[in-house]
Amino acid sequence: MxxxxxxxxxxxxxxxxxxxxxxxxxxxxxxxxxxxxxxxxxxxxxxxxxxxxxxxxxxxxxxxxxxxxxxxxxxxxxxxxxxxxxxxxxxxxxxxxxxxxxxxAHVEPPSAASPAAEPAHMSERWRSLLGLDYETNWPSVFAPGAPDVSTFPFKQWSRLLRQAWQNPREQECLDLPPEGHPQLRSEIANFLGSVRGLVCSPEEVVITSGTSGALDFCSRMILDPGDEVWVEEPGFVEARWALTAAGARLVPVPVDDKGLVVSEGIRRAPGARLIVVTPSHQYPLGVSMGLERRLELLDWANKNDVWVIEDDYNSEFRHQDSMIASLRSLDREGRVIYFGTFSKIMMPNLRLGYLVANRHFIAGFAKGRARIDVHTSGIGQLALAEFMREGHLLRHLRAMRRVYAARREALIDAIAALMPDDLTVSSAVTGLHLVALFTETMQARMSDREAAAVLKRAGIHVQPLVQNFLQQPTRQGLVFGYGRLRIEDAAPLLARIAACISAASRNAPSNPLSY
Amino acid sequence: MxxxxxxxxxxxxxxxxxxxxxxxxxxxxxxxxxxxxxxxxxxxxxxxxxxxxxxxxxxxxxxxxxxxxxxxxxxxxxxxxxxxxxxxxxxxxxxxxxxxxxxxAHVEPPSAASPAAEPAHMSERWRSLLGLDYETNWPSVFAPGAPDVSTFPFKQWSRLLRQAWQNPREQECLDLPPEGHPQLRSEIANFLGSVRGLVCSPEEVVITSGTSGALDFCSRMILDPGDEVWVEEPGFVEARWALTAAGARLVPVPVDDKGLVVSEGIRRAPGARLIVVTPSHQYPLGVSMGLERRLELLDWANKNDVWVIEDDYNSEFRHQDSMIASLRSLDREGRVIYFGTFSKIMMPNLRLGYLVANRHFIAGFAKGRARIDVHTSGIGQLALAEFMREGHLLRHLRAMRRVYAARREALIDAIAALMPDDLTVSSAVTGLHLVALFTETMQARMSDREAAAVLKRAGIHVQPLVQNFLQQPTRQGLVFGYGRLRIEDAAPLLARIAACISAASRNAPSNPLSY
Incomplete structure (x- = not known):
């Protein structure tokens, strides 16, 4: 050689x-x-x-x-x-x-500064994205949205992954269609019909890299930099990031007990191009948007050529008979883009989700997306289709509905028993989190940000509701995820929380107006 | 009920x-x-x-x-x-x-137009992305960049996928770090050392959703809308799309036999913020950028605070001893972002790749990316790490190097034997594609766009070189992928191509200057 x-x-x-x-x-x-x-x-x-x-x-x-x-x-x-x-x-x-x-001829003097001591040029948009203050991914039993994977049928999932890859079709190894694997699109259409009562065809379904990935592409497809978008206030912070990265101007629109206050949105941003809502279970408050509001929203969107993204992030955990029809079901002009994800009903690290929209939108979305990042990873798509076809997803979902409902009940009972004067839980639907709103008594003692800081010092991570507001918060509370909360832990944890709060408010009474 | x-x-x-x-x-x-x-x-x-x-x-x-x-x-x-x-x-x-x-109160008149007959509002940036003229994903043996998967060790890959998912760690199911699975980052650092001679630590590696996905995020991290970026002319069209989607202004910089003409880039866009190059095997021409040019490029980038993306898209198929050191190896200021992908050495539908950069960049990249689409799918990351650790990737790569070198040789021989007066193949390195440049004789007969159209009518899809130019092309030729070309098919296919071209130029001599 x-x-x-x-x-x-x-x-x-x-x-x-x-x-x-x-x-x-x-x-x-x-x-x-x-x-x-x-x-x-x-x-x-x-x-x-x-x-x-x-x-x-x-x-x-x-x-x-x-x-x-x-x-x-x-x-x-x-x-x-x-x-x-x-x-x-x-x-x-x-x-x-x-x-x-x-x-x-190109040597540097040996005295040159150590390499990359400082980051080089970074875009304004990236700096504004990094500048947003938010604490994520803390390893807590109360992390909102984290599912319990301990009873997930890994045996079936791993078997189907192996099966899908033992002898794959050559063409599928080279490139999937940007819309995703046809079998998976078809299984999702069936799933939405039976679990959500949402009637759609496989051609209206596109596989996405989770809700965040879907929002990243939709916001770039719909919005140019500076365009306005209505977001719920309080609302899902993660959704706001992709919108911010796309250069959108976020217009917070308040949520009341009937959901998004459409008239207020019209007042604040009549020229908006996009509305992002969580109508079936508003995040984080849990309100279900009433029919009148839904129709009002669609009417306005239709008349003003505005897209509506319906993030139906955990409707699967509710019994369909207790649910109002999705916005997408009410939508007669193909204006609603419906988002779903496998992060909650399976697990987040898959980064798999889907959107449902009219075929014109799907065609434009898929073609543009193909030119940016080709398609969602094909490693799990066929296996997931088989996992759904064999019924493992539905079985797991049914089991987890009962599990989460019981955990929710245990948490609500513990809050009612241990902090009756401090916290109130209103909404009765199930899911993976709840908001315990501060009573007036509690608000007089400390802000939710202060309460979260007190608990954090004691090693208990609970999200303060304030983190979900863009502007001055109108309510205060704590957001408890309970997906991974064992029933027997609910009362002891709430007792510790009550003790911490009580000790802190005795020791250092604070100004409840400071944030 | x-x-x-x-x-x-x-x-x-x-x-x-x-x-x-x-x-x-x-x-x-x-x-x-x-x-x-x-x-x-x-x-x-x-x-x-x-x-x-x-x-x-x-x-x-x-x-x-x-x-x-x-x-x-x-x-x-x-x-x-x-x-x-x-x-x-x-x-x-x-x-x-x-x-x-x-x-x-919200009904529409029954005479309303059929739903979604026309697409609703779409952003300018998306329309400009869709407006780009390019034919992709045609199912052809000559598709550039498509690897042969027929001898891929699916048995090992499917076994390792099952193994990774039989009893996964709970925390990994919930969320991977945005940088990717630590074991995979570590295996990639080892791989780059042994296959590419690129010395880096696992902390300098981030897992991406392929090269396109990496470019999508890097371009948004580095560029604001309207910022200039140097791209090679001719160059990799797919790379230009993500840059276009990010709102960048593409400045084509010519490539000669020593690679990117740096002085011309400085003349055309002295205020550029980013340079995207394929120095080890320029796409599509196959030129290797000389050391002097590399150092000139780095010098200028350092002095002007410009990032350099080095897309090393198929260096793995070359013998390392015949390769010049990567730009990243020459980079003393941490200014080069090195891109690699598993699309070619494994298969494209995985949508898995990586980038190597300095730790400041990695930190900013990972934090921002986490806020946009969280992380690359975790379905295959651990399995891929094990696949590399057990040596299957290196074994497959070594085998495919020999296979592709033989296919390349067969294609070059067939071109030399059957179209000696029409096409010339200059570069001797290996990879997955080559460019057959038009001789003067051939150029006088038809343009490459016309030749591709003639061949397409005969059912043979070959990419005309013109598709890789942003401006008026300076050279003409055909881009032949040979990753899936069986040796025994090379001569018959080239004979058909020669016959089609010859028949077309007899029947309808065209103006070689028309595009």
Whole structure:
């Protein structure tokens, strides 16, 4: 593999030995997967670029270097060949190996600042995204939206993944359609019909990389920078990020006990291009949007050519008979884009979801998306279709509905028993979280942000409701996820929470108006 | 499950029968997964909203409707309950079921246009993305970049997927870090060291949803709308789309036989914020960027605070000893963002890739990305790490290097034997595609766009080089992918191509200057 060296450049080992440099100081890592000759080449490249080996520097003969480094001469010669090909090394008139002029012309002074001490240029939009204050992903039993995976049928899921990949179709390995795997689209259409009462065809379904991924593309498809979008206040913070990244101007529209106050949206942003709502179970308050509001919203959207995104994020955990029809079911002009996700009914790390929309929208969405990130990962799509077809998803869902309803009840009971004067829970629907609103007594003692800080110091992470507001909050409360709350833990945890709050308000009565 | 009906509304079945409507015309689908009561509710909702059942419309009694539809009375009563709850139905003073005023206030005239006949508002940026003219995903043996999956070790891959999911860690099911699975990051760092000679730590690696997905986020992180970016001319069209979607202004910079002409980039766009290059194997021409150019590029980028994306899209198929060091290896200021993908060495539908960058960049990238689409799907990350750790990827890669080199050789031989006066293939490196440039003779006969059209009519899809230019093309040729070309098919296919071209140029000599 080692070609003959040109010009016999390794022949004059003994001349001017004092002028030739050694590699004795180099660190060789024999446990590394990087071959030795590449380690040597990297070291020399680096030394040249740092100015340690200026142009014309000559090296000791390959035999001596091999002896110094404790490797074979072939290794050294292979490194030399590589550096010759790259232009770092050249031959002296006498055939010695030396640093080439071209490489040395670009050296930095060795005193240069350490590499990348400061981040280089970053866009305004990214900085505004990073600047948003929010704490995510804390490992807490009360994390809103986190499902319980302990009883998930991993045996079936892993079997179906193996089955899907044992002998896949060649064409599917190369590229899926940007809309997603046809079998999965079809299973989702069936699922929506039976679980949600939403009648749609597979052609109206597109597979997305979860709700966030869907919103990322929809917001870019619908909005140009500076366009206005109505968001619920309080509302789902994660949804606001993708909108912010797309350059949208977020217009908070208040939510009352009938859901989004449409008239207020019209007043605040009559030129909005998009409305993002959670009508079946408003996030975070849990309100279900009344029929009159739904029709009012659709009427206005139709008359003003505005898209509506309906994020139906955990309707699956409710019994369909207790649910109002989805906005999408009421939509006669194909104006509603319905979002669903497998993050809650399966698990979040799959990053799999879907949207349902009219076929014109689907065509534009799929074509544009194909040009940005091709399609959602195909690793799990066929396996998920089979998982649904064999009924494992429905079975798991039915079991988890009962589990979550019981956990919710245990949490509500514990709040009622242990903090009756401080917190009230109004809404009766199920899901994966609830909001415990502060009573007037509690509000007089501290803000929700302060309560969350007190609990955090005690090692209990609960989200303050204020984090879900864009503007000055109109209500205060704590958002409790209970997807992973064991029934027997509810009362002890609430007792600890009550004790922390009570101790804190005794020790340091605070100004309830400060945020 | 059927609660008592209020007001005994089903009691007066026999009064005013002529005024009551029937559901006899409704289509019931007994094979559907949608329960019957939901089908009935959907039909009534729809009829109300279309104005077919105006406010005050009374329905026949539940027994009669059940008889008409051939279902149980309970089904009808359950549908009534749902529609009462949603506000569509109300009770008459006498307890009959009628359409409520609120619902009917929002009906459309039945003459309204068919739903979603025209797409509603779409953003300028999305329209500009869709407006780009490019044909993708044609099912051709010559599709550039498509690998051969017929000998992929699916047995190992499917086994490892099952293994990864049989008993996963709970925390990993909930959320992966936005940077990706730690084991996969670590395996990629090892892989880059041994296959590419690129020394990096796992902390400098982020898992992406393929090169397109990586470019989508990097372009938004680095560029604000209107910012300039240098792209190679000709260059990788897919890369330009994500940049276009991010609102970037693309500045085409010519490529000569030493790669990107840096001085020309400086002349055309001295204020650029980003440079996207394919230095090891320029796409599509196959040129390797010389060391002097590389250092010139880095010097200028460093002095002007410009990011450089190095898309090293198929360096794995070259023998490392024949390769120049990556730009990232030469980069002393952490300015280069190195892109790699598993689309070519495994298969595209995984949508898995990675980038390597300095830790400040990684931190900003991961935090921002987490707020847009959370992270790359976790379905395959651990399995891929194990697949690499067990050595299956390296074994497959070594085998495919030989396969692709042989296919390349067969294609070059066939071109030389069958179209010696028309096409020339210059570059000798391996990969998954080559460009056959038009000779002067061939250019005088037809343009590459015309040649591709002629071949397409004969059922042979070959990409004309012109598709890779943003401006007037300086060269003409055909881009042949050969990843899936069987050696024995090379000569017959080239013979057909030669015959088509020759027939077309005999029949209709065209103006070579027209595009």
């Amino acid at each position: 080692v070609p003959a060296l040109p010009n016999g450049r390794d022949m004059d080992n003994s001349r001017h030995p004092s002028k030739r440099v050694s590699l004795a100081g180099m660190h060789i890592d024999r446990t590394s997967a990087v071959p030795l000759h590449l380690q040597i080449a990297a070291h020399i490249r680096d030394s040249i670029l740092r100015g340690v080996f200026p142009a014309g520097t000559q090296f000791l003969g390959s035999r001596e270097i091999a002896r110094e480094l404790g490797c074979s001469r072939t290794v050294v010669l292979t490194a030399w060949d590589l550096l010759y090909a790259e232009g770092y090394l050249a031959s002296t008139p006498r055939g010695s190996v030396m640093v080439a002029a071209v490489a040395a | 059927v609660p008592a009906l209020p007001n005994g509304r089903d009691m007066d079945n026999s009064r005013h029968p002529s005024k009551r409507v029937s559901l006899a015309g409704m289509h019931i689908d007994r094979t559907s997964a949608v329960p019957l009561h939901l089908q009935i509710a959907a039909h009534i909702r729809d009829s109300i909203l279309r104005g077919v059942f105006p406010a005050g419309t009374q329905f026949l009694g539940s027994r009669e409707i059940a008889r008409e539809l051939g279902c149980s009375r309970t089904v009808v009563l359950t549908a009534w309950d749902l529609l009462y709850a949603e506000g569509y139905l109300a009770s008459t003073p006498r307890g009959s079921v009628m359409v409520a005023a609120v619902a009917a």
